[in-house]
Amino acid sequence: MYRNKLAERPQFRQILKMSESLGTPHIIIDLEMIRDNYRRMKSLCSYADIYYAVKACPLDEIVRMLDEEGSNFDIASRYELDQVLSLGVDPGKLLYGNTIKKAEDIAYFYEKGVRYFASDCENDVRKIAENAPGSNVYFRVLLPHSDSADWPLSRKFGCSSEMVLNLIALAKELGLNPIGVSFHVGSQQRNLEIWDYALKTTAEIFEKSPVKLGFVDMGGGLPAQYNYPVEDLQTYANTIEKYIDNHFPGEKPRFIMEPGRSLVGDSGVLAATVVETARKDASDEVRWVYIDAGKFNGMVETIDESIKYSAYFPGRDENSPVGPVILAGPTCDSMDIMYENYKMEMPLDLKAGERIYFLAAGAYTASYASVCFNGFPPIGTYIYR
Amino acid sequence: MYRNKLAERPQFRQILKMSESLGTPHIIIDLEMIRDNYRRMKSLCSYADIYYAVKACPLDEIVRMLDEEGSNFDIASRYELDQVLSLGVDPGKLLYGNTIKKAEDIAYFYEKGVRYFASDCENDVRKIAENAPGSNVYFRVLLPHSDSADWPLSRKFGCSSEMVLNLIALAKELGLNPIGVSFHVGSQQRNLEIWDYALKTTAEIFEKSPVKLGFVDMGGGLPAQYNYPVEDLQTYANTIEKYIDNHFPGEKPRFIMEPGRSLVGDSGVLAATVVETARKDASDEVRWVYIDAGKFNGMVETIDESIKYSAYFPGRDENSPVGPVILAGPTCDSMDIMYENYKMEMPLDLKAGERIYFLAAGAYTASYASVCFNGFPPIGTYIYR
Numbered sequence: 010m011y012r013n014k015l016a017e018r019p020q021f022r023q024i025l026k027m028s029e030s031l032g033t034p035h036i037i038i039d040l041e042m043i044r045d046n047y048r049r050m051k052s053l054c055s056y057a058d059i060y061y062a063v064k065a066c067p068l069d070e071i072v073r074m075l076d077e078e079g080s081n082f083d084i085a086s087r088y089e090l091d092q093v094l095s096l097g098v099d100p101g102k103l104l105y106g107n108t109i110k111k112a113e114d115i116a117y118f119y120e121k122g123v124r125y126f127a128s129d130c131e132n133d134v135r136k137i138a139e140n141a142p143g144s145n146v147y148f149r150v151l152l153p154h155s156d157s158a159d160w161p162l163s164r165k166f167g168c169s170s171e172m173v174l175n176l177i178a179l180a181k182e183l184g185l186n187p188i189g190v191s192f193h194v195g196s197q198q199r200n201l202e203i204w205d206y207a208l209k210t211t212a213e214i215f216e217k218s219p220v221k222l223g224f225v226d227m228g229g230g231l232p233a234q235y236n237y238p239v240e241d242l243q244t245y246a247n248t249i250e251k252y253i254d255n256h257f258p259g260e261k262p263r264f265i266m267e268p269g270r271s272l273v274g275d276s277g278v279l280a281a282t283v284v285e286t287a288r289k290d291a292s293d294e295v296r297w298v299y300i301d302a303g304k305f306n307g308m309v310e311t312i313d314e315s316i317k318y319s320a321y322f323p324g325r326d327e328n329s330p331v332g333p334v335i336l337a338g339p340t341c342d343s344m345d346i347m348y349e350n351y352k353m354e355m356p357l358d359l360k361a362g363e364r365i366y367f368l369a370a371g372a373y374t375a376s377y378a379s380v381c382f383n384g385f386p387p388i389g390t391y392i393y394r
Numbered sequence: 395m396y397r398n399k400l401a402e403r404p405q406f407r408q409i410l411k412m413s414e415s416l417g418t419p420h421i422i423i424d425l426e427m428i429r430d431n432y433r434r435m436k437s438l439c440s441y442a443d444i445y446y447a448v449k450a451c452p453l454d455e456i457v458r459m460l461d462e463e464g465s466n467f468d469i470a471s472r473y474e475l476d477q478v479l480s481l482g483v484d485p486g487k488l489l490y491g492n493t494i495k496k497a498e499d500i501a502y503f504y505e506k507g508v509r510y511f512a513s514d515c516e517n518d519v520r521k522i523a524e525n526a527p528g529s530n531v532y533f534r535v536l537l538p539h540s541d542s543a544d545w546p547l548s549r550k551f552g553c554s555s556e557m558v559l560n561l562i563a564l565a566k567e568l569g570l571n572p573i574g575v576s577f578h579v580g581s582q583q584r585n586l587e588i589w590d591y592a593l594k595t596t597a598e599i600f601e602k603s604p605v606k607l608g609f610v611d612m613g614g615g616l617p618a619q620y621n622y623p624v625e626d627l628q629t630y631a632n633t634i635e636k637y638i639d640n641h642f643p644g645e646k647p648r649f650i651m652e653p654g655r656s657l658v659g660d661s662g663v664l665a666a667t668v669v670e671t672a673r674k675d676a677s678d679e680v681r682w683v684y685i686d687a688g689k690f691n692g693m694v695e696t697i698d699e700s701i702k703y704s705a706y707f708p709g710r711d712e713n714s715p716v717g718p719v720i721l722a723g724p725t726c727d728s729m730d731i732m733y734e735n736y737k738m739e740m741p742l743d744l745k746a747g748e749r750i751y752f753l754a755a756g757a758y759t760a761s762y763a764s765v766c767f768n769g770f771p772p773i774g775t776y777i778y779r
Contacts, residue, residue, distance in 0.1 A: 088769030130672035384473030
């Protein structure tokens with residue numbers, strides 16, 4: 010059982026106390042921890058500008074605080090744009106990072122003052138040229154499939170290097186300002202060498218480009234701490250810097266990063282209550298543990314058992330005897346099982362009514378919850394400060 | 395491309411017209427078609443009482459209409475209970491079919507007048523005895539895994555026959571009224587023989603039971619029509635009746651069914667707009683088609699590519715040339731791909747801005763949508779009448 014950084018902070022006790030006064034399920038986010046994460050990242054990755062990926066946890070308080078800290082923002086939709094602008098964020102700090110966008114949405118971003126657009130196909134470049142004339146565009150290059158990310162990014166985004174080069178020429182021809190390249194190594198990427206490959210690919214495109222480029226969007230991929238140890242941010246920051254120096258030995262382009270999970274993941278705790286524990290037959294060795302959060306209410310990243318949270322059990326110490334369980338949510342849906350192949354270890358005397366705290370649940374949890382599946386209201390999110 | 399029953403109804407043109415006046419994505423439900431489905435099922439399955447599984451599509455209008463028609467209701471949570479009671483439904487028509495429930499929720503159902511409870515483990519039986527004294531309880535028996543259901547039900551619900559027998563004795567001892575057995579053959583079950591096995595298992599429990607039983611909840615499993623032909627309801631109804639006669643040759647227990655998908659699935663159409671079509675490299679044969687609905691907004695049952703919808707393309711006839719596509723949603727999430735291994739065929743000249751209508755999208759769509767992932771609002775549902 011790996012403890013996360015939030016559980017090691019003195020504030021954790023207060024957060025548990027705050028949680029006790031709330032019904033479950035819920036998520037509590039330690040806002041000051043996100044601030045600390047941001048400052049540390051800014052200092053360690055000083056070679057890059059930070060654009061918070063709002064989708065990871067779109068709470069107003071987080072956006073407002075990061076705005077004060079000087080962060081920029083990666084925006085996924087016009088609705089996110091409305092939210093962020095309503096909080097007073099300068100549109101010059103935003104980029105429209107979603108390669109999938111309607112013509113009217115591009116026009117909407119342009120009208121609101123956004124001038125940075127990601128793209129990855131000819132039709133999209135033409136739509137940007139028409140609806141956001143003269144804007145800065147950068148092109149997402151497709152990396153080979155990586156098995157070392159917990160959420161390996163598919164071929165959904167990006168295109169081949171050859172196509173990137175064609176799109177650069179097309180953008181120029183259509184009066185846009187083609188500025189560079191973006192990539193994404195995959196969310197919660199554990200193999201640092203993928204950045205080496207991605208930066209090498211980027212440098213090759215820079216070299217072959219018909220237009221001088223000066224912008225590299227390195228996307229996300231920096232990890233949060235789930236149920237296995239991860240390298241410290243310092244290691245990631247230094248290694249990526251080394252790759253940058255290696256592949257861009259001369260004049261440096263502008264680098265940006267779009268952290269989501271690595272800024273907010275560790276800062277959140279998801280509180281659930283045990284609804285029941287059960288065996289299906291007297292001879293079964295593995296218990297089923299049913300809780301009131303689930304795949305449709307906060308824990309959607311357990312699809313394919315990808316993200317494996319650590320859990321904290323109040324009132325128990327390291328020596329409490331534990332055993333393997335199958336963990337499932339409260340709905341009448343057989344899909345609503347979080348871990349079945351992966352056997353989480355839980356106290357042998359765990360009982361209905363007890364609380365379980367899932368650690369590092371700040372990213373991709375609340376905003377993913379279903380509106381009302383089985384009637385259950387979406388999990389609430391609270392800020393601790 | 396299999397047309398569904400809604401597309402064959404004269405109302406379909408009016409529904410498309412209604413859809414044109416609405417932004418996408420959205421779902422339109424043909425209420426009268428659900429009424430027709432209910433009446434047909436009631437007539438064909440006259441050997442069973444019908445309990446609509448509200449979770450399949452929890453719209454007030456559907457609950458109200460089915461209540462008028464005389465339907466009963468299978469309730470998954472206290473929130474569904476509140477909704478259904480607020481519409482004036484008699485609590486005597488309800489059962490609490492979720493085996494996963496908190497003690498306080500059992501008490502809440504009891505207080506509101508519900509007297510039928512499903513159960514599958516000792517702790518739960520004890521909670522029911524304490525919080526809903528004297529109530530009717532029935533026990534979910536676990537069936538072996540079935541690969542012939544589009545959503546095979548896991549071991550999440552139910553227990554072994556031996557444990558069912560023990561729970562019957564325990565319930566009796568605790569002052570409850572153990573009335574019978576429930577099973578679920580798996581959602582969208584295509585192999586009718588599973589009902590044979592399930593009814594045989596049930597009859598065996600009836601025979602061995604220490605208490606005389608008289609209630610069989612046959613759950614759901616009757617199909618909607620997706621992209622492959624399914625047997626007509628008449629075939630299902632007659633075959634199940636034959637199995638019942640075979641396994642319960644003497645005095646018949648009370649049989650109930652909990653249809654969800656088979657009542658509402660075919661009646662809904664999901665309207666989406668093509669956001670873009672793209673190839674990742676000039677040499678790619680398969681296009682990507684991005685639409686404004688997705689796995690997090692209406693099409694969650696495409697997880698593992700389980701449910702495969704048919705699609706209707708306005709303005710095109712049977713002879714329009716088509717080709718394989720990968721279908722993906724609008725979010726910046728690589729998981730938001732509906733069909734990648736299964737290659738849907740779409741018109742070769744499909745363009746951004748065009749509409750696609752996904753058929754048989756009435757069940758397990760709107761209520762599953764995420765609250766705001768990537769900022770996108772949840773898909774809206776509208777009633778056509």
